[in-house]
Amino acid sequence: MTRELQANGIVASSASTDSTRIGFLGLGIMGVAMARNLLKAGYHVTVWNRSPEKCKLLEAEGASVAASPEEAAAACDITIAMLADPPAALAVAEQAAQGLSKGKGYVDVSTVDAGTAQKISELVHAAGAQYLEAPVSGSKGPAEQGTLIFLAGGEKELYERAGPLLDVMGKAKFFLGPVGNGANMKLVVNMLLGTYMAASAEGLVLADALGLKQQDVVDVVALGAIATPMLALKAPAMMEGRYPTAFPLKHQQKDLRLALEAAGEGSLTLPVAAAANDLYKEAQAKGLGDADFSAVLESVKAPA
Ligand SMILES: NC(=O)C1=CN([C@@H]2O[C@H](COP(=O)(O)OP(=O)(O)OC[C@H]3O[C@@H](n4cnc5c(N)ncnc54)[C@H](OP(=O)(O)O)[C@@H]3O)[C@@H](O)[C@H]2O)C=CC1
């Protein structure tokens, strides 16, 4: 495993002298912020999004707009994809592969399972190009601030070549070996994230039921061994029943499902993660899929 940390994760707005042409596919919560940081750093960025109106904002900031993933991949040296889930990542990679060729690179930063990453790798290689999976730890704020953590697997040569781009968008990057290791690391991290959030929601609800102030719980936790920036960041809104979306709940549930499926392939059972997954599914059934994942609190407050 190779780990590299940047001293300064904040993106500078000075023009880059790097002439690498970058394609960016997928301008959701994460993609728009990541592509914007590449633009701010002076790169020439060509964007594509399924819903084309989302390209307009970045076009006004200097991006070129492609009519299809194929057009973006054909026009660029390195194409980055940030898509919702495995079916979306695979469908877009199939289209992008039509524009890839020898000398080009495809970097998928979406959260998918190892099997999907492998399929995308095969598509990219069949087109003669290089592939890197590089899912990210960190949410909307770190994407905006350029302080994501990349969990990469695949071709080391492309990892080195894409390094300056990852450094613009992130504060650290790990090279974890062959394709699949990055996806699996991301699923482990998000299994922890999802179970921790569900347990935190239970802690807040229990405290309230016992007549304690929820803010006191947050303050006590912040000083001890289980302190986490996540609770300090999310709890104030959670206590008011507000869930402004940074990480959509439907994606957290997807990640728990993928982690449980990965465990199942190795005949492992993960009862804590399975229980958390049920809570996120209940929240989705309540219509909270597009809310922040902290809305899992609503499943704890009012179980189905
Ligand atoms: N938000 C977060 O905190 C983090 C998210 N992630 C992961 O990053 C990925 C993106 O997350 P986020 O930006 O939050 O998600 P969003 O839901 O905001 O954006 C999803 C993107 O995928 C596109 N998309 C969805 N389905 C398809 C499809 N079938 N074909 C083509 N494009 C499609 C959407 O296009 P359209 O605009 O047309 O809907 C949009 O560009 C996910 O895998 C998520 O798990 C990783 C780290 C943090």
Ligand SMILES: O=CCCC(=O)O
């Ligand atoms: O995949 C989403 C991760 C969100 C986070 O790290 O806060």
